[in-house]
Amino acid sequence: MTTLQNGHQKKPLDIIIVGGGLVGSLEALLLAKRGHRVRLYEYREDIRRTPHVRGRSINLSLSVRGRKALQSVGLEQHMIRDHGIPMVGRYIHKFDGSTYVIPYDARTNQCIYSVGRNYLNSLLLKESEKYGNVEKYFNHKLINADLQKGSLTFLKTQNKETVDVNADLIIGADGAYSAVRKAMMKQPLFDYSQKYIEHGYMELCIPPGEDGEFQMPSTYLHIWPRGNFMLIALPNQDRTWTVTLFMPFAMFNEINTDEKVLAFFGKYFADAIPLIGKKKLVEDFLGGSALPLVSVKCRPYNVKDKALLIGDAAHAVVPFYGQGMNSGFEDCTILDELFQKHNDDIAKILAEFSDTRWKDVFAISDLAMYNYIEMRDLVTRPSYLLRKSIDDFLFWLIPDLWVPLYNSVSFTNMPYSECVRNRQWQNKIFQIIIIFVGLWTFGGILYLSVR
């Protein structure tokens, strides 16, 4: 018997988390804080000992939802102050080489932060060492699961032994290709969809300049929007930039020689070539391969009171709203609130999470799909810039009433589905404004012509 965080005398729960990535290791902290026994199983080696694995994004953008979750385990200020690079807007590189800035929040200067995946993941794992009730098992691959019974079998990837384990609750935080979710698919009435977009991505790198400093203004997310494809760059602590090219697979496949790489970049991203360096560009491009982007939706997230999916395992999204990690961290916040609300009654917690969370993660999933079009294409259009400036003006004028979509998603904790409803309501007002402006103009012309 233990005195839990909420003051109640209760038997601690025995909880297994599958997946020691960002969401899994944060969830371990929150559950440990509540006094439960947590065992964390991770397929890969301890990330604190591994160099970067190509294929997982190097850096991520941290915004308000993610910050709130980090705050609840006391790590927000550390991440932001010491290990996050603020990005206050989009820095657009036009086709003709000219640039302009679109601030995220001209009114109060809120920003998102570029953070390193490895650093943040390591920090969360290290933090768990402060708790006596967290055990971590790396190099453990889930090979069998009976979720109804709460029993799992892992294969130790180093010596090929298998281990059978049981728990009161199994949390699947094992990412977009989740093994726990695969087991859940055997449940009756499990809705599931996975959709690959026709675009792939490839990461490249801009090194520091000769002075050891950033080669571009560091407080922005840089975008080279080119209609059907785009290049983006996020700053890293070591003064490098992680550059990501998003483009249809068919186009990647065609660019298969040194000359073609240079011709392609020369035509579309001429200003990026000297930053990356010709030799490195060709090497990295031809040495890598374009990787797929998948969007996953499913329902329900639980198997009775025995198993639950969170993070990418429950709702992998395309990366264009910068909300993958943030929405996963928000899952942890919501779960923590439900543990409090239902006094650790797993059946109630899991049922409420599953019944309510889907509409918000479905909403951010759809928004992320849409935002790809905005980032790679719309940001260059006058109609977009006009709407953006009117949105910003109204936000300045009536900040409590008129929060633009990007701001509500990135700088508030408003449920994602409400952000979308908000935008729909704003669109209607907008249409009315346009009709009035149209009538007023028409009336003016009429008046002038008959006068």
Added chain:
Amino acid sequence: MTTLQNGHQKKPLDIIIVGGGLVGSLEALLLAKRGHRVRLYEYREDIRRTPHVRGRSINLSLSVRGRKALQSVGLEQHMIRDHGIPMVGRYIHKFDGSTYVIPYDARTNQCIYSVGRNYLNSLLLKESEKYGNVEKYFNHKLINADLQKGSLTFLKTQNKETVDVNADLIIGADGAYSAVRKAMMKQPLFDYSQKYIEHGYMELCIPPGEDGEFQMPSTYLHIWPRGNFMLIALPNQDRTWTVTLFMPFAMFNEINTDEKVLAFFGKYFADAIPLIGKKKLVEDFLGGSALPLVSVKCRPYNVKDKALLIGDAAHAVVPFYGQGMNSGFEDCTILDELFQKHNDDIAKILAEFSDTRWKDVFAISDLAMYNYIEMRDLVTRPSYLLRKSIDDFLFWLIPDLWVPLYNSVSFTNMPYSECVRNRQWQNKIFQIIIIFVGLWTFGGILYLSVR
């Protein structure tokens, strides 16, 4: 070397079909006819030796697409003449006990046929005995698949031995819960969705009358539409009716005692109780359980030139358009045409099937979802009946131009996606007609009032 159907001298292909259901056994015939070696593996026992398994529909409706495929293996006339019961329209049982008929095709009296699953499946399997190049393996469960290499491992369910087999081409015709598709999900860029509707179904039975004859007019599909749920009945050769109740799971769960069953049927399907018999109704209802209905979409259907999904494995649909079997049989027809067109070049055949077939099966999948609302609710509404009679009139007037949706789906071989486009075009004309009628009426009233 063999002289194939198309006259070419070619090495026959070695083809494995997984699944000996309706679609698998038909496909075996078509491939055998073309001279290829076919091995058919089925998880269950030979259906010719098994009594009915509760959970698979007893009877199905056969319409033009299915008939065309049966014709190509010489079995259409036999099925229709001797073993199909024509259904010329919907026979609606209203809440108040009164009835009315909605013909499917008042113009030329085309009909769909109620056929028995077991009989048709047995017939197709028996037919394959006429070919020396079809081998059948029952009680073989697929437990492992390397689709890239075209190799499969089966478990013999009777003696637990495993068998490894290889083929030039693997065709997955193993139904909505396909094991071949499960293996295909490991391929990169495989889009997949499974969606369960909130309604389940339960099969009941109306026996023959004391005179040994049908207790209801036999040439109709009977429907008891009740808004959010419905009962339907299809006739069988033995003068019984297979009655299916479609209803939300939540409602099924509430009806859990003799009294509740009788009260529910007494309230909503009073005229069906004496037909089924009180005792049998209660026994069957409480002895059975509601089964789920799943809709599956995926893309692509092939793995290079090695594996292909057809039928429910590729596109399980909800049963409300009566097109599950028909669309699966149409897959076989299309494949046969592609074998002819591409002269047995598997790579080309599979690529074209995969690139073109999805838009039609996605269309019928959506139509089937929609038709549930039509069957259980819209058919009772005046607006539906008005539209239906205008549709029928225009079809009678200009049969080449105006084919109503149900008719194009059930009585033509027009691609499903074109049936949908057709309907959209008709809807536009309809709106224009309504506006004109509205203006004319308004003008008439105006004229009369100022006269």
